[in-house]
Amino acid sequence: MAVKTILQAINEALDQSMEKDDSVVVYGEDVGFEGGVFRTTAGLQKKYGEGRVFDTPIAEAAIVGSAIGMAVNGLKPVVELQFSGFSLPGYNQVVTHAARFRNRSRGKYNLPMVVRMPYGGGVRALEHHSESLETLYAHIPGLKLVIPSTPYDAKGLMMAAINDPDPVIFMEPKRIYRAFKQDIPEEPYEVEIGKARIVKEGKDVTIIAWGALVREVEKAMKQVTDIDAEIIDLRTIAPMDTETIVNSIKKTGRVLIVHEAYKSFGPAAEIISRINEEAFYYLEAAPKRLTGFDVTIPLPKGEHHFIIDPKQIAYELKKLMAEKA
Amino acid sequence: MLFEEFDPLKGEMLQILDKNGNIVNDKLVPKIKKETLMKMYKTMVLGRIADVKAVQFQRQGRMLTYAPNHGQEAAQLGSIAAMDDDDWLVLAFRELNAMLYKGVTLEQSYLYWYGNEMGSKYDENVKVLPINVPIGSQINHAAGIAYASKLKGTKEVTIAYIGDGGTSHGEFHEGMSFAAAYDLPMIVVIQNNQWAISTPRKKAIKSKTLAQKAIGYGIPGIQVDGNDPLAMYLAVEKARERASKGEGPTLIEAVTYRMGPHTTSDNPKLYREDKEVDEWAKKDPLIRFKKYLIDKKYWSNKKDEELQEASKKEVLEAFKKVEKTGLVDLEDIFKYTYEKLTPNLKKQLNAYKEYLNEEGAK
Ligand SMILES: Cc1ncc(C[n+]2csc(CCOP(=O)(O)OP(=O)(O)O)c2C)c(N)n1
Numbered sequence: 001m002a003v004k005t006i007l008q009a010i011n012e013a014l015d016q017s018m019e020k021d022d023s024v025v026v027y028g029e030d031v032g033f034e035g036g037v038f039r040t041t042a043g044l045q046k047k048y049g050e051g052r053v054f055d056t057p058i059a060e061a062a063i064v065g066s067a068i069g070m071a072v073n074g075l076k077p078v079v080e081l082q083f084s085g086f087s088l089p090g091y092n093q094v095v096t097h098a099a100r101f102r103n104r105s106r107g108k109y110n111l112p113m114v115v116r117m118p119y120g121g122g123v124r125a126l127e128h129h130s131e132s133l134e135t136l137y138a139h140i141p142g143l144k145l146v147i148p149s150t151p152y153d154a155k156g157l158m159m160a161a162i163n164d165p166d167p168v169i170f171m172e173p174k175r176i177y178r179a180f181k182q183d184i185p186e187e188p189y190e191v192e193i194g195k196a197r198i199v200k201e202g203k204d205v206t207i208i209a210w211g212a213l214v215r216e217v218e219k220a221m222k223q224v225t226d227i228d229a230e231i232i233d234l235r236t237i238a239p240m241d242t243e244t245i246v247n248s249i250k251k252t253g254r255v256l257i258v259h260e261a262y263k264s265f266g267p268a269a270e271i272i273s274r275i276n277e278e279a280f281y282y283l284e285a286a287p288k289r290l291t292g293f294d295v296t297i298p299l300p301k302g303e304h305h306f307i308i309d310p311k312q313i314a315y316e317l318k319k320l321m322a323e324k325a
Numbered sequence: 326m327l328f329e330e331f332d333p334l335k336g337e338m339l340q341i342l343d344k345n346g347n348i349v350n351d352k353l354v355p356k357i358k359k360e361t362l363m364k365m366y367k368t369m370v371l372g373r374i375a376d377v378k379a380v381q382f383q384r385q386g387r388m389l390t391y392a393p394n395h396g397q398e399a400a401q402l403g404s405i406a407a408m409d410d411d412d413w414l415v416l417a418f419r420e421l422n423a424m425l426y427k428g429v430t431l432e433q434s435y436l437y438w439y440g441n442e443m444g445s446k447y448d449e450n451v452k453v454l455p456i457n458v459p460i461g462s463q464i465n466h467a468a469g470i471a472y473a474s475k476l477k478g479t480k481e482v483t484i485a486y487i488g489d490g491g492t493s494h495g496e497f498h499e500g501m502s503f504a505a506a507y508d509l510p511m512i513v514v515i516q517n518n519q520w521a522i523s524t525p526r527k528k529a530i531k532s533k534t535l536a537q538k539a540i541g542y543g544i545p546g547i548q549v550d551g552n553d554p555l556a557m558y559l560a561v562e563k564a565r566e567r568a569s570k571g572e573g574p575t576l577i578e579a580v581t582y583r584m585g586p587h588t589t590s591d592n593p594k595l596y597r598e599d600k601e602v603d604e605w606a607k608k609d610p611l612i613r614f615k616k617y618l619i620d621k622k623y624w625s626n627k628k629d630e631e632l633q634e635a636s637k638k639e640v641l642e643a644f645k646k647v648e649k650t651g652l653v654d655l656e657d658i659f660k661y662t663y664e665k666l667t668p669n670l671k672k673q674l675n676a677y678k679e680y681l682n683e684e685g686a687k
């Protein structure tokens with residue numbers, strides 16, 4: 001075991017995957033020599049050479065599009081888009097090609113590729129550096145969307161993503177890249193994609209979150225000791241682990257979903273629909289969501305209005321518990 | 326013609342004022358009014374001080390992330406000064422000097438980097454688009470503005486800026502193709518500062534010059550000493566003449582250097598040698614410009630000292646005002662989403678206000 005941050009865990013996952021499998025390549029803007037603007041890929045170019053770890057021109061369509069070609073031709077590319085807000089010039093390639101190659105070729109071509117991108121707010125950053133764009137990726141058939149919230153999961157999910165036969169969008173909660181450490185196995189391991197994690201079992205209410213918000217939920221629960229909440233870390237947004245969610249609702253009858261992504265048409269809307277479809281008669285109160293407002297995420301001097309904090313979570317939770325069917 | 330004289334394929338670069346402030350190309354010295362030269366110089370001094378101070382403020386925890394311009398002042402001021410008052414300026418994000426010259430106030434600029442959207446709300450008559458962070462995308466906006474100018478039959482010309490790294494982006498290529506196809510009145514200045522964050526220009530881009538990319542679009546391209554304000558002025562003056570006559574866009578590569586970090590979150594020591602920075606320090610645009618003005622008897626060391634003092638004061642005062650602005654009002658993050666607040670947004674805003682009422686401020 002070794003004590004690691006999320007950032008170090010991802011670095012280790014990349015390192016061990018590259019060590020084990022020569023077909024894994026890692027590239028993106030400033031990824032090679034410098035090791036990425038967050039230093040997530042630090043040391044990899046030195047160890048594996050410029051052929052397998054390299055800096056690209058500023059060209060996201062080329063980064064994603066070339067990954068498709070590499071995946072077709074026997075490599076396992078893991079590309080970095082510097083911030084999720086800058087993933088959009090590559091979005092065309094993701095949506096019109098990466099998501100469709102398997103279907104288009106009726107299974108002849110599949111794409112074992114990973115598109116990494118730091119995401120989320122609360123880091124007092126410039127415009128386009130704070131977005132939570134889960135909705136844009138989760139909506140598209142053929143894509144998997146994975147978001148870790150702990151170092152253990154970050155390593156295991158990344159190793160699973162690299163070995164996954166389909167394209168995986170891997171969003172990294174940059175606000176907690178270095179926020180805390182966890183003792184994780186030194187040897188390679190995988191965490192199954194498509195499976196949620198029950199952070200804490202409980203009987204009164206289900207709270208669903210992912211990424212940096214999981215910790216905020218945990219902090220909130222330290223403030224409300226009289227409610228026994230079941231906390232679910234979704235970990236994979238798509239394809240979603242509906243079973244874990246539904247089983248939990250059947251037990252608790254109440255649900256609060258917390259995400260920083262914009263509210264309208266967002267992930268919580270989909271989760272609530274599934275709950276309605278599969279556990280409607282178990283509900284004791286209307287499902288609740290606490291999300292980003294439907295406004296462009298503000299620059300730092302207004303960001304506090306937008307960022308969800310534990311006090312807000314506790315407040316919504318109390319309101320939810322007070323509701324009677 | 327200037328653009329035929331300096332062939333980017335042959336590696337020819339336009340320079341008029343060398344690094345020591347001596348005229349090396351007598352017959353090309355552009356006729357610039359004293360008043361204009363002095364405005365360029367005063368903006369350069371203010372821009373430099375504002376830039377150095379912004380980094381200091383950031384280090385003191387009083388400013389958020391900032392992208393320094395240090396070293397690139399002439400590339401911006403030589404070019405913007407050759408434009409008309411009525412022309413449009415389309416920004417990337419490292420053009421503080423061009424912004425100041427064009428009427429954006431220092432306070433507004435600082436407010437933006439301080440993390441407040443109000444810093445992008447320039448005065449009514451200032452024809453400058455807000456800072457544009459997604460690399461390359463601004464070139465398409467510039468093309469649209471230029472198309473509208475042409476269709477409406479106005480005399481406006483649009484000048485847009487981009488970095489060396491940005492010329493690799495698909496959006497740059499699309500915008501240039503579009504502008505060239507319709508002979509749009511547009512000038513694109515590439516600030517080739519040799520680096521795109523940690524990636525050296527030479528490693529990311531195969532072509533010998535960036536100016537030669539123009540050839541593929543069927544328009545003129547020229548490489549200019551970007552630390553020479555006179556050469557930059559001349560190139561843009563000629564490009565503007567072309568644009569005005571309906572001859573289409575021009576691509577200008579300003580060869581310069583980013584003396585500071587990419588932004589205050591960046592540590593250049595990880596990827597470049599001090600030796601390289603020291604070499605470029607000798608080519609500082611301020612040094613040569615000041616000498617030129619003194620040689621011309623437009624300026625003196627004594628006046629310069631006074632200007633330095635006055636500019637420092639101006640910078641400190643602007644920042645003091647910015648520091649007093651505090652946080653952004655809650656309403657402000659909602660009310661610019663659409664022309665009118667939608668029922669959905671009203672509901673979200675009111676629910677949040679109720680929360681604040683019950684639980685107190687965040
Ligand atoms: C589409 C897009 N991708 C990535 C980024 C992140 N990024 C910000 S600045 C920069 C480098 C820009 O280099 P260059 O164009 O040379 O301009 P400079 O910073 O040197 O002024 C990158 C990659 C971005 N802003 N937009």
Ligand SMILES: [Mg+2]
Nearest residue numbers: 488489520521
């Ligand atoms: Mg550059």
